[in-house]
Amino acid sequence: MTWSWAWRDLFRHRGRTLLALLGVGVSAALLLDMMMLSGGIERSFERLLLSRGYQLRVSPSGTLPFDTEATVGDVTALVSGLRADPEVEDAGAILGLAVQAKSAAGTAVSLVGYGVQPEAQGIYVLESGRDITPGDSNGVVLGLPAATQLGASVGDTLRFFGRLDPQTAAPGAERSLVVRGVVRFLYDARDQPSVALTLDVARWLAGPAFRDRASVLMVRVAEGPAPATVAARLQREWPAVGISSVDDLVVQFRLRLTYFRQLSLILGAIALVVTVLLVGTLLTITVHERLPEIATLRALGVARRTILLQVLAQGAVLTVGGGMLGLVLGLITARWLDTILTAFPGLPASVSFFVAAPRPLALAALTLALTGLLAGLWPAWQAARAPIAHTLRQEAT
Amino acid sequence: MHRLLLALLLFPVTLLAQEPIGVALERRLAEQLRLDVGDSLTVAREVDGVGRTARVEAIYEPRADPATIMRQDYRIRLHLPDAAELLGTPDRVDRIGLAVMPGVDPRVAAEQLERTAFGYDLIPTAEVAAESSTTFLVVSRFHRAIAIISILASAIFLLCLMLLKIEARKLDVAMLRFTGISRRTVAAALILEATVIASVGSVVGAVLAAGASAVVNWHYRRLFDTTLLFSLLSVETVLWAVGLSLLLGIATGAIAAWRLVRQSPLALWGRAG
Numbered sequence: 001m002t003w004s005w006a007w008r009d010l011f012r013h014r015g016r017t018l019l020a021l022l023g024v025g026v027s028a029a030l031l032l033d034m035m036m037l038s039g040g041i042e043r044s045f046e047r048l049l050l051s052r053g054y055q056l057r058v059s060p061s062g063t064l065p066f067d068t069e070a071t072v073g074d075v076t077a078l079v080s081g082l083r084a085d086p087e088v089e090d091a092g093a094i095l096g097l098a099v100q101a102k103s104a105a106g107t108a109v110s111l112v113g114y115g116v117q118p119e120a121q122g123i124y125v126l127e128s129g130r131d132i133t134p135g136d137s138n139g140v141v142l143g144l145p146a147a148t149q150l151g152a153s154v155g156d157t158l159r160f161f162g163r164l165d166p167q168t169a170a171p172g173a174e175r176s177l178v179v180r181g182v183v184r185f186l187y188d189a190r191d192q193p194s195v196a197l198t199l200d201v202a203r204w205l206a207g208p209a210f211r212d213r214a215s216v217l218m219v220r221v222a223e224g225p226a227p228a229t230v231a232a233r234l235q236r237e238w239p240a241v242g243i244s245s246v247d248d249l250v251v252q253f254r255l256r257l258t259y260f261r262q263l264s265l266i267l268g269a270i271a272l273v274v275t276v277l278l279v280g281t282l283l284t285i286t287v288h289e290r291l292p293e294i295a296t297l298r299a300l301g302v303a304r305r306t307i308l309l310q311v312l313a314q315g316a317v318l319t320v321g322g323g324m325l326g327l328v329l330g331l332i333t334a335r336w337l338d339t340i341l342t343a344f345p346g347l348p349a350s351v352s353f354f355v356a357a358p359r360p361l362a363l364a365a366l367t368l369a370l371t372g373l374l375a376g377l378w379p380a381w382q383a384a385r386a387p388i389a390h391t392l393r394q395e396a397t
Numbered sequence: 398m399h400r401l402l403l404a405l406l407l408f409p410v411t412l413l414a415q416e417p418i419g420v421a422l423e424r425r426l427a428e429q430l431r432l433d434v435g436d437s438l439t440v441a442r443e444v445d446g447v448g449r450t451a452r453v454e455a456i457y458e459p460r461a462d463p464a465t466i467m468r469q470d471y472r473i474r475l476h477l478p479d480a481a482e483l484l485g486t487p488d489r490v491d492r493i494g495l496a497v498m499p500g501v502d503p504r505v506a507a508e509q510l511e512r513t514a515f516g517y518d519l520i521p522t523a524e525v526a527a528e529s530s531t532t533f534l535v536v537s538r539f540h541r542a543i544a545i546i547s548i549l550a551s552a553i554f555l556l557c558l559m560l561l562k563i564e565a566r567k568l569d570v571a572m573l574r575f576t577g578i579s580r581r582t583v584a585a586a587l588i589l590e591a592t593v594i595a596s597v598g599s600v601v602g603a604v605l606a607a608g609a610s611a612v613v614n615w616h617y618r619r620l621f622d623t624t625l626l627f628s629l630l631s632v633e634t635v636l637w638a639v640g641l642s643l644l645l646g647i648a649t650g651a652i653a654a655w656r657l658v659r660q661s662p663l664a665l666w667g668r669a670g
Binding site: 015016019020022023026027029030033060070071073209255258259267270271274277278281282285288289333336337340341343344345 | 446485531546547557558564656
């Protein structure tokens, strides 16, 4: 009886119910989006950092990987030391540098170069062709944007230049490299033209100042120990560099995204307030309109508890219905908002701001359900406490 | 673009036997390192690099820059020759600022200079600003999208409230109609009522917005230790918001009034059929 009364009453005022459902739906969509935004990019960033199984990063002390142009020194000893550590499965160094190459059309193209140790690299995945190998002094792999800009494909030989003089445009180093394969760089911004070559070739192109230096090292921890514990121990052993676990990096990233987290909190709270007001107002007015009916039911012996449950059920129907509509709307708008935010310059193309993980979805649903219940409490209480005799007398006159 | 990156060290490193160089530290950095004017520190390009002893000559408050607010980088100013020497790039700079004579178009000046100065890129400041403001354009687009969703939600909310409010006046309207007052007069009265509610609501909303804006600025200025303005409630914004809410309020009031007055007084009284 409780549910059928709620249904009937909602159907009696179809326009009003539809509007209320729409209102709750839009508020629920906003709430869902903000729940997804509040931790979405962190989850996405964490997934990205762990995508190749490297749980630690070694960068110049006081900096984050590739956040500045600072480099780490004595890399050979550092890599050897890390690889010899019983709790480390693998370690590889990366040097970032600016390089230029001549395209098939003969024009110079500026590229982002990564010098890697191919046996332990975690910044790209092979798409076609083959990878460069340790000691490959003539090979290079290209990201798709670089391959497109250079008009190059696997097997082509390209001329690469390093240390270009900004005034005379004369290169300080020049080398022909064969395109071994086309790769997808995991941390690159959209359309960033990048290439990867062996660390030795990269250092040669970068010049003597970069001898035995690297921008960052990636470390894979062996099975068993917690990466954060290994990071802390390694940090004590190598105090001249900064060693961060993925958790540390996510914390740093979170600090930079404080604005989005707080914005999502504020807008989520506003969405909840709007839902409470909307459902609460609608139910209050409905209860006032139906006071004579409620008084009659009470006079016939229907218990206060039943009336209370009827009004709460009506609120629940509105909230659940609106919530379901909000789920669809929220997922659509999340995709739209994600397209806007992922246009941030320099942001890795594979990072998303809105991630539909089960936890935020469940949290949004629970919060909305509680909100609907809260909004229905006062009108339900009013309905249950309606003065029977007074209301019936008023209705009779 | 080559950024001047200097790692600051507080522990002894290999020092060159030279006179200390003078540096200016930004206030946040001086507070972090607990340094004051006259104190010494060591400045090096790399953490493990050869450093130079420096003396703090000044502590300054950098101009608030929204582009770097999230990074919270610390800044230090050096005399150009000292910076170039530390970086190992003597007599080189990243960029040179030029001020053109009054009346000269910077774009034309840039084109002329580019023809004569080989190896340089001359970019008018307006273009640099447009290039470096991409981040803010993205944030602005995001805010606009959120505003569209909020306006949609508010419009539905307002329409719903107005419908409910005016429908709650069924008996009053029925009485008015029974006493011979025309539909038009009743509708006008209801629309007037909606206008008053929308006006009062708009004013309350504007006051709330001013309060919220003040809280946002107070909070973020403290959080980022900056003088930047995070929320700007301009007259245009207030006028736009008030205008929109008035429009929505009156429109929804008119819709609700029309729904009510088209019914017969008996139906409104609940005695029809």
